[in-house]
Amino acid sequence: MVSERPRGAESQDRAHQANLEAFVLRARRVEAHSLAVDKAALMSLAGAQMHITIKGDGSVEWRQDLPPEEQVESAAARVRPLLLQQEACYYNKALKALNHFDRSPQNTDWIRQVRRVWQARVVETATREAGYQSMVTDTVTGESAELDDLKLALAWIYGDVVHHDTVRRQEAGLLGLQERFRAAVPLVAFIMLHTIGLLHRIQALQSAGELNLASAVFEEPVTLTSTTMLMEGTMRIAPVGSPAPVTAIEPLGPEWKILTPPPVGLED
Structure with missing residues (x-):
């Protein structure tokens, strides 16, 4: 007896696979x-x-040794798409896709736990299990501000780094850049850890044959190891107004001359 899959199942498979592949690359x-x-x-x-x-x-001093802001800023740029629902690599889309392909009780339970921890730490509207509140009052103006660590962290990410969200900046302005950054570092690190953890799980399932993602997403370069751009070839020049080629393999007209070095002794 051949069981039929629900209508639209193949398109769902493709959509979930595309999301998982996007997540792997990111x-x-x-x-x-x-x-x-x-x-x-x-x-x-x-x-x-x-x-x-x-x-x-009786006074207390507390100290945190944090990475340079520029290093955390680049990390925040890399993790930002994982926070956005409209992005294919959105973290929760990857969890949903993984659950689509592996509905075993063990995997479902793991995803449920991971999602709960993620939501509590990353989503502003979620019930939070831990965190802190920062409060400050300007003794001259009497102005006060109060934000939790997640709102402060997102104010740094979206107000100082990847966007210039004026609402978030104004809301967190009185607390200062340093307080926003102090809150952002743990959040960025948390996102990185959970992203890497999910990546390793996907890689293990792929190796075990439980997933059938495109091999290219596990192999193609995702970062540059060298920024020295060395290329070899020929360079051609033509009079201004000469028709440019439409494709990279289109034959060039006779007006396109190979650029050669000047004769020795005539460099000036």
Whole structure:
């Protein structure tokens, strides 16, 4: 007896596969970032670890050693599409696609747990299990501001880095750039860790034959290892107004002359 698949099942398969492949490409780029080289250090950043010193006079000093802002900024740019529902590589789309192809109880339970942790940490409207609140008052003007760490982090990402969201900037302005950055580092590190974790799970399923994604998404370059651009070929020039070729293999007209170096002694 041959069982028939529901109408539209093949198109759903293609859509989910496309989303998984988009996620793999983006996740590999995230894993290739310099912040992800030391996974233990990345976990420390995600946990917002700090050093606390209690002084003899009863005052307390807490210190966080964070990466350079420019390094975190580049990491934020790499993870940003994973936060956007309209992007094919959106993190939750990848989870949904993975659940589509593997409906085993073990995988379903894993996805449920991962999604719950992700939502609580990344989504502003979700119920949060942990975090902190920053409050400040300008003693001169009396103006006050209060934001939790997630809103501060997103204010840095969308107000200072990948966009210039004036609403977020105004909302977090009184708390300052340093406070926004301090909140953003753990969030960016968290997103990187969970992205890499999901990538490894997809890679394992692909290796086990449970997924049938295009091999190219696991192999094609996603970052540049060298930015020295060395190319060889010929260069041609033609009088102004000469028709340009339409394709790269179209024969050039006789007006296109090969550029050659001047004769020795006539460089000037």
